[in-house]
Amino acid sequence: MKARSSLxxxxxxxxxxxxxxxxxxxxxxxxxxxxxxxxDVAIAATKNAATHWRRALLCDVVSENPTxxxxxxxILGHKFKNTATRLTACSRRILRISxxxxxxxxxRRVVPKSRKRNRSRALRMLVPGGEEMDxxxxxxxxxxxxxxxRAQVDVMRCLASIG
Amino acid sequence: xEPNVEAVQPQFRSGISGAKIVFDDIRGLIPDPPETDGTxxxxxxxxxxxxxxxxxxxxDFPAKxxxxxxxxxxxxxxxxxxxxxxxxxxxNPPDRTNIFSASSxxxxxxxxxxxxxxxxxPAVSDQSLKSIKRKEREKKVKESTKKSKKVVANEAxxxxxxxxxxxxxxxRRGQATDSHSLAERARREKINARMKLLxxxxxxxxxxxxxxxxxxxxxxHVQALQRQVEFLSMRVAAVNPRIDFNFxxxxxxxxxxxxxxxxxxxxxxxxxxxxxxxxSRQQQPWLIDGLHLPSMGRVDNxxxxxTPENSLLSYxxxxxxxxxxxxxxxxxx
Numbered sequence: 132m133k134a135r136s137s138l139x140x141x142x143x144x145x146x147x148x149x150x151x152x153x154x155x156x157x158x159x160x161x162x163x164x165x166x167x168x169x170x171d172v173a174i175a176a177t178k179n180a181a182t183h184w185r186r187a188l189l190c191d192v193v194s195e196n197p198t199x200x201x202x203x204x205x206i207l208g209h210k211f212k213n214t215a216t217r218l219t220a221c222s223r224r225i226l227r228i229s230x231x232x233x234x235x236x237x238x239r240r241v242v243p244k245s246r247k248r249n250r251s252r253a254l255r256m257l258v259p260g261g262e263e264m265d266x267x268x269x270x271x272x273x274x275x276x277x278x279x280x281r282a283q284v285d286v287m288r289c290l291a292s293i294g
Numbered sequence: 295x296e297p298n299v300e301a302v303q304p305q306f307r308s309g310i311s312g313a314k315i316v317f318d319d320i321r322g323l324i325p326d327p328p329e330t331d332g333t334x335x336x337x338x339x340x341x342x343x344x345x346x347x348x349x350x351x352x353x354d355f356p357a358k359x360x361x362x363x364x365x366x367x368x369x370x371x372x373x374x375x376x377x378x379x380x381x382x383x384x385x386n387p388p389d390r391t392n393i394f395s396a397s398s399x400x401x402x403x404x405x406x407x408x409x410x411x412x413x414x415x416p417a418v419s420d421q422s423l424k425s426i427k428r429k430e431r432e433k434k435v436k437e438s439t440k441k442s443k444k445v446v447a448n449e450a451x452x453x454x455x456x457x458x459x460x461x462x463x464x465x466r467r468g469q470a471t472d473s474h475s476l477a478e479r480a481r482r483e484k485i486n487a488r489m490k491l492l493x494x495x496x497x498x499x500x501x502x503x504x505x506x507x508x509x510x511x512x513x514x515h516v517q518a519l520q521r522q523v524e525f526l527s528m529r530v531a532a533v534n535p536r537i538d539f540n541f542x543x544x545x546x547x548x549x550x551x552x553x554x555x556x557x558x559x560x561x562x563x564x565x566x567x568x569x570x571x572x573x574s575r576q577q578q579p580w581l582i583d584g585l586h587l588p589s590m591g592r593v594d595n596x597x598x599x600x601t602p603e604n605s606l607l608s609y610x611x612x613x614x615x616x617x618x619x620x621x622x623x624x625x626x627x
Contacts, residue, residue: 159528159531159532160531162531162534163527163528163530163531163532166527166530166531167523167524167527170523170527171523246506247506247509250506250509250510250513251509253513254509254512254513254516257513257516257517257520258516266481266485267481267484267485267488270485270488270489270491270492271488273492273512273516274488274491274492274495276516277492277495277496277512277515277516277519278495280516280519280520280523281519283523284519284522284523284526287523287526287527287529287530288522288526290530290533291526291529291530291533
């Protein structure tokens with residue numbers, strides 16, 4: 132039997148669950164979208180952890196297309212309330228201002244701050260829900276996110292290579 | 295002097311039982327057992343011997359019985375005690391601690407414990423600590439202030455959230471004791487710890503020094519993983535004509551094909567379209583006919599052994615192909 136970690140097995144189960152309710156799609160693009168959707172929701176539903184990126188990913192999925200909500204709920208197993216919705220633009224601006232003020236108090240480093248800030252901004256855009264995290268939380272979430280993405284890629288690669 | 299007395303006094307009065315518990319815990323941390331060497335202690339502290347010995351030997355501090363006139367001398371004791379930390383890190387020179395650990399240990403612990411207990415008034419403890427430090431500098435008995443850093447938290451290595459109600463941070467030698475910079479230092483330490491974990495996770499980051507480059511690598515890695523997900527979902531869609539396929543059968547086949555995946559994982563670095571080696575067992579022709587990838591360029595039709603990375607490279611050439619190349623290389627390694 133394959134040496135699959137518990138995370139991957141859980142992801143596979145949830146992914147299968149999500150795909151079961153998918154309708155018959157004709158074009159390959161629609162199929163791909165449905166597959167990707169199920170995979171993303173499944174990886175966000177793993178581990179029962181309430182990390183920021185998981186919640187943000189689910190919120191994004193639901194807000195992108197309201198019909199996705201029943202997929203989400205089917206995979207999750209319970210009702211998904213949009214309580215952890217993403218911040219509005221105004222509140223986001225407030226967050227950024229407070230973060231900037233906090234960082235100004237610290238002594239500066241050798242690497243020009245602009246480059247570091249650009250990088251952290253890039254990372255924030257990549258990780259779902261990254262805009263509202265501060266430095267420490269961002270790295271933490273990135274860690275978890277990378278682990279989950281890896282599991283997702285491994286399982287999908289297996290599935291894609293067979294058959 | 296007066297405000298200091300008032301500041302210190304309520305702290306001694308409150309939480310005596312808690313002080314005792316913390317005292318016991320903290321005593322376990324001290325490598326050297328506190329010695330009650332009265333003579334050297336008093337000589338240095340210039341205190342009347344009976345008072346000094348009394349303070350040393352006493353375990354709990356019933357503040358009610360302590361008469362008020364003792365407080366000025368207590369403050370002097372506190373000054374010296376706070377100068378020399380008991381919770382010294384490994385780099386604490388031994389010559390400093392052995393004499394004064396005795397004196398400082400007894401007094402420092404209740405002092406610290408009071409600071410710990412007074413979570414509601416961190417400002418007060420900060421101010422009193424600062425005032426005490428100022429007095430130290432004025433008196434200048436021994437060398438400059440040396441403290442150790444102790445963070446009361448358990449940092450989970452798997453990246454789960456910290457529950458820190460209150461961070462106890464003390465300044466290192468020669469560094470600013472400003473509360474802002476202390477907090478900043480704690481934050482930076484946290485960030486560095488996380489960064490180290492990320493370095494272990496992302497392949498190829500161990501050799502890179504400097505957080506900026508590591509961040510670059512992390513960003514590349516995440517981008518590449520996301521693109522892989524996108525692409526693999528397309529492959530899965532292509533492989534299976536219907537969504538409603540049997541996962542169980544696939545799982546069974548899954549176990550057989552574990553060897554193939556090891557091949558996939560161990561591709562040699564040269565994965566550009568021309569240099570594609572036949573390491574994989576993918577014999578199926580890539581379903582390119584009628585395949586229109588959204589916002590993706592022309593897919594290379596010429597080769598039958600197009601791997602995900604290959605086609606990614608071919609269509610992603612206009613935009614930052616260099617970073618993509620390096621990231622793909624790193625993934626496959």
